[in-house]
Amino acid sequence: MKLPLTTTLSLLGQQTYESAVAAAVRAPSVHNTQPWLFSRHNNAVHVRANRARWLTEEDPLGRELHLSCGGAVRHLVLALRAVCLEVTCVLVPDPDDADLLAVVTVVGSARPTLPEVALYEALWTRHTDRSRFLDVPVPERVMHRLRTIAEAEDCSLDVLGEEDVLRLAVLTDHAERLLENDPALAGEQQRWTSPAHAPRQGVPMSPPEPRGSDVPLRRFGQVGAGEADSSGEPPPVERPVHVVLSTATDDPSSWLSAGWTLSDLLLTLEQERLVASPSTQVLELPGLRAQLRGALGLQGAPQMVLRLGYPEGTGSLRTSRRPVAEVLR
């Protein structure tokens, strides 16, 4: 008996597609907005921006939206590779359809490499960790690995020295204050940080802890976050490494690539039992973003600021995700 053409050519079944989407939505996203939608077209998966979940105040260009979706595309590809599917991926495939961010097409079968399997496995446990870090240096071997990953994706990863960390700290603190004092920006952030009404999105907040680092974390509107505690005891010394991920150009395609690379970096850190947390306030205000670029002498456009290290404890509260059915189009 001859099977219909569509059946014989179907390399991507519905179940495999939905499992891959479940892995894709584990990607980090700005304020856990999860600004993505997926649809299947025979053997291709389309990844689209979900503009209903776009932070229009904080991210008017959609740069952070693209970064978030770029990470989801990387997770999707890893999940398809993990089940021995060979894929091609085109970012921004249609200039007339700006919300179509990527098309991932299954083109055959091929065993995944060991590094692909390791990255795939890490995506189920990776999470942002805003807790204090230990006073333990990050090995140079790991930093070299991270830089190599960034360069392979045409990005650059600058590891900041002591003076540059202080410059970053001053600009980040300034950005945090400007954001907090702008009612529209503060209100938008507040909506994604109080997800009690919608527990599968947004950033769950744990009580602020005093820290001995220079660069402030995003306070998410919490009064006193990160300041010294009332006992008068100095906070324990931390030893975070601060890195800036940059791209040569600054357009939707490079924002998606930066998101893809960010996922690879974070999954590699997870493999190495290190953790990270982004601090992107300074990149959300165009004037301060330009100042950061100049102050640090960055060659490219800064897309992400990360603090990484060994966690002191069990880590921050885990974020949740919307069910797969809600992100299928």
Ligand SMILES: Cc1cc2nc3c(=O)[nH]c(=O)nc-3n(C[C@H](O)[C@H](O)[C@H](O)COP(=O)(O)O)c2cc1C
């Ligand atoms: C583009 C982008 C910007 C982010 N900026 C910050 C930030 O400034 N501060 C912070 O604590 N987390 C930041 N995050 C981390 C998100 O809040 C986090 O990924 C999201 O809540 C999901 O949680 P998870 O990473 O633990 O899965 C950012 C993530 C992305 C992708």
